[in-house]
Amino acid sequence: MTPVNNVRPAAPIVAGNRVELQLLTTLKCNLRCSYCSLGVGEVLGSQKRASYSAAQLEQFVTTHLSGKETYFTLYGGEPTLNTRFALEVMRRFPTCRFNLQTNGTLLDRVPDEFLSRLSNIMISVDGGEGVTDGFRGKGIYRKVLDNVAKIRPKVAGSLTARVTWWSGDTTLGDFDELARRFDYVYFQFAQDEAAHPPQSVSRKKRVLTQLVERFFAGDALYPIVPVMGTVRNKVVPARINEISAGLTQCRVSSNLLNVMPDGKIFPCPDMLYARELLQGDVVENWVKSSPLQPHPDMPCGDCEAHHFCRGNCMKNLHLAYVIKNEAWRKHVTEPVCELIRFLGAEVDRHRPAKWFAGAPLPVRRAITDAEVYEFCEVMP
Numbered sequence: 001m002t003p004v005n006n007v008r009p010a011a012p013i014v015a016g017n018r019v020e021l022q023l024l025t026t027l028k029c030n031l032r033c034s035y036c037s038l039g040v041g042e043v044l045g046s047q048k049r050a051s052y053s054a055a056q057l058e059q060f061v062t063t064h065l066s067g068k069e070t071y072f073t074l075y076g077g078e079p080t081l082n083t084r085f086a087l088e089v090m091r092r093f094p095t096c097r098f099n100l101q102t103n104g105t106l107l108d109r110v111p112d113e114f115l116s117r118l119s120n121i122m123i124s125v126d127g128g129e130g131v132t133d134g135f136r137g138k139g140i141y142r143k144v145l146d147n148v149a150k151i152r153p154k155v156a157g158s159l160t161a162r163v164t165w166w167s168g169d170t171t172l173g174d175f176d177e178l179a180r181r182f183d184y185v186y187f188q189f190a191q192d193e194a195a196h197p198p199q200s201v202s203r204k205k206r207v208l209t210q211l212v213e214r215f216f217a218g219d220a221l222y223p224i225v226p227v228m229g230t231v232r233n234k235v236v237p238a239r240i241n242e243i244s245a246g247l248t249q250c251r252v253s254s255n256l257l258n259v260m261p262d263g264k265i266f267p268c269p270d271m272l273y274a275r276e277l278l279q280g281d282v283v284e285n286w287v288k289s290s291p292l293q294p295h296p297d298m299p300c301g302d303c304e305a306h307h308f309c310r311g312n313c314m315k316n317l318h319l320a321y322v323i324k325n326e327a328w329r330k331h332v333t334e335p336v337c338e339l340i341r342f343l344g345a346e347v348d349r350h351r352p353a354k355w356f357a358g359a360p361l362p363v364r365r366a367i368t369d370a371e372v373y374e375f376c377e378v379m380p
Contacts, residue, residue, distance in 0.1 A: 011289040015245035015254040019065050020374070021057075022073040022258045022269060023089065025050050025082040031103050031136055050085045052263040052282050054092040060282045061093075071097040071119075073375065075258075075269065080106040083114050090117050099375045101162065103136070104144035107151050119157040120375045122186070123148065127163055127170035128177065135166070145181055158183040160225070160372055165380070166190035168200035172210040179223055186225040186376045189336045191270065191316065193327055196335035205342050212346040216355055221363045225370075229378030230347050232367050233308035235356045239368060240310055248311030249378050252292045267292045268315050297321040305341045312340055312379035340379060 028048055061070055072093070074086050080102055090098060090113075097119040104123040107115075123144060126132040132141040148159060161178040163170075165187045178185045189196070189204075196204075215222040215231075233240050240249065247254040252267040257279065259265055265280035266272050267290040280287030292314040298321045300306050311317060316336060320329035356364060 013064055013287055013289055014068055014257075015247050016242070017067075018069045018071065018255055018374070020071055020073060020251065020256045021061075022075050022256060023050070023057075023079075023086075024075050024077060024258065024260050024269070024272075025079045025085050026261060027077040028081050029076060029078040029103070030081065030105060031078070031140070048261070049082060050261045050263075054085075054088040056263070056282055056285075057089060057259075058092050060285055060287075063285055064280075064287050071099070071374070073099040073101055075101045078103055078106065080110050083110050087111070087114055090114070103140075104147055105140060107147040112154055115151055115154045116156065118155060120160055120372060121151075121155065121157065122160045122162040122375060123182070124162045124164065125178065127165065127167055128174035131167045131170055131174070135164075148181060158372060160184040160186055160376070162376065163187040164190050165204065166192070166195045168203035170204075170207065172207055172214065175207070175211060175224065176214075182223075184223045184225055184370070184372045186372070186380075188377065188380050189339055191313070191332055191336075193331040196331065196339075201335050201339065204339055208339065208343050209346055212343070212350065216350040216352075219360055219363070221366050223366075225372060225376060226343065226378065226380040227347070228367055228370065229373060230308055230343055231352045231356065232373075233310075233378065234344075234347060234352050236368055237307070240308075244310070248294060248314060249309065250292075250311050250314040251377065252314050253290050253294070253311070256290075257287065270315050271318075292318055295322050303337070303341070305337070305344050308344055309340055309379050312336065312377070336380075343380075 026049055070093070072089065079086060079100060098117050099120045099122065100118050101122040102124070125141060125144060126135045129141040133139065152159065159182045161182040161184070163178070163185060175185055211224055211227055215224060215227045244251070244254045256267065257265050258267065258269045258272070259282055260272060263282035264278060265282065265287055266274070266277050267279050268277070271277055277291050279290060294300065294311060295318070298317045300309075300311055300317070303309070313336070316328070316333040319325045320333035356367065359367070
């Protein structure tokens with residue numbers, strides 16, 4: 001349809017039929033992880049409690065997201081420090097799905113009603129015990145695993161280990177241990193200029209090779225989300241567009257709204273300090289489409305991984321190619337893209353289409369339809 005008077009229709013607020021509201025219920029945290037992204041711009045700790053009401057949130061959803069399937073991620077800071085507000089939202093939206101992203105240290109204290117409503121819990125670790133405790137504090141890894149065992153009988157949804165892959169010392173054994181303890185393991189390459197020197201990239205590649213070999217080795221699902229997602233995107237590429245509606249797989253460009261405790265909305269939870277990216281406000285009841293979108297200066301279209309990656313992190317791409325942060329491009333964006341290209345090549349070596357054709361039906365269904373894809377990025 002040709003726009004009337006050459007005026008093009010406004011971009012949709014959310015692409016596709018689903019929208020994830022990530023509610024930062026507090027910016028307080030009981031840990032002080034050495035690499036915390038909220039430490040940038042003095043965001044961490046700046047807002048203690050949500051100052052908007054569940055009723056205001058409902059009015060915002062009714063006004064702007066009508067007709068979309070809305071689901072929620074409870075985030076922070078550490079969201080288990082504010083379960084009161086989370087429960088108010090859960091009761092206000094009784095038919096919606098809820099995800100929790102937590103450091104896991106306080107899970108043994110949260111109410112059963114809260115746990116029973118969660119479709120998924122993403123619990124942050126950094127690899128094995130030594131690496132995790134090095135970044136998060138002595139004893140944290142064991143505390144988290146103990147809490148996972150305590151809450152598992154109370155949780156009907158899935159439990160996902162969310163690994164910030166910083167260290168080159170992280171091993172296949174570390175991932176194996178997490179795969180035994182959790183339903184899924186998701187990893188994201190650390191976003192820090194010190195995280196990916198050449199020696200560390202080489203070590204990560206060796207582990208990626210081992211992860212992919214383990215994934216294709218047996219009939220049972222090896223539940224490492226970025227490997228699962230890469231296989232899905234290569235074997236059933238139409239699934240890439242089902243949530244993103246043709247935009248990047250990084251959900252900040254398509255269907256993720258991050259709501260600060262004061263009600264301000266930003267597209268990316270790691271760029272809450274960037275006031276120029278303000279996208280909306282629950283209290284003032286307005287929202288616009290995400291300002292973090294593919295840009296002509298981003299070189300993704302010419303990349304060999306584009307057919308399965310489709311943009312792994314808009315923050316990394318934005319800082320590197322739009323803001324022109326050369327240090328970030330050199331030390332973060334380019335090494336991460338190199339690792340993703342390597343992951344794709346390793347998957348190709350195992351002839352994923354042939355493997356998928358012979359895989360048991362439950363494994364095929366998990367690869368194509370796992371709900372966990374809606375709670376984390378498919379690419380690392």
